[in-house]
Amino acid sequence: DFDQRIKVQAMLLIFESNMQCRDSSFTLDSLRDTLGIPIPETIDPTDADISDIPDIRMSRLDVTKMTAEQLSQTFSRASFVNSYKTTVNAAQEIVNRDEAPEGVSMADALGALVDNAETDEERLELLSKAVSACETDGRSPAPWLLRELPLRLMTGDSARASEIISTLETKHINEPGISQQLYGMLMQMGIMPPGMGAPGGGVSIGPPPGMGDPTA
Secondary structure, three states: OHHHHHHHHHHHHHHHHHHOOOOOOOOOHHHHHHHOOOOOOOEOOOOOOHHHOOHHHHHHEOHHHOOHHHHHHHHHHHHHHOOHHHHHHHHHHHHHHOOOOOOOOHHHHHHHOOOOOOOHHHHHHHHHHHHHHHHHHOOOOHHHHHHHHHHHHHOOOHHHHHHHHHHHHHHHOOOOOHHHHHHHHHHHOOOOOOOOOOOOOOOOOOOOOOOOOOOO
């Protein structure tokens, strides 16, 4: 029945889109193939007006064929509507081109790929590049240092963790929200006693309580 097939196609598209908000690799194409339902084609943006593409179909856009303006528009819009797969696709293309389009920072593009990385090593590399990109652009790297810090602690890199804390305390602590986030994180991880406030003379870093030494 034609009407039923249309309903199934719509249902699969909606479910797929919702799942891709959490997992950029999620796809129902194999199920479509099994059911004999056409797989949605990749959308060529060459002669398309990106603003006319519905949010639910943005992940089908071929970002490799986009102009810099289209790529910027797609990345910004996908980030705003939480289209995770589209955000990752656009971010990866920006990084591949090694030049951020106007309106998008390279740090934001790199940061958008962090949660999609498969290993802590890859995540840390992306965060390090995001920090460097901020420094190159003359922007504060504090948000990315705050994202890097718990990963360093969890992987047992106490030397780098101490370096990050020192950098945040000496260079960025007066930036909006940084002290609250930093000390809140340290208290939550049991590194700093609750209510201690800004520690004097720095923070001594070891493995989070109960973890032992991850490098052992």
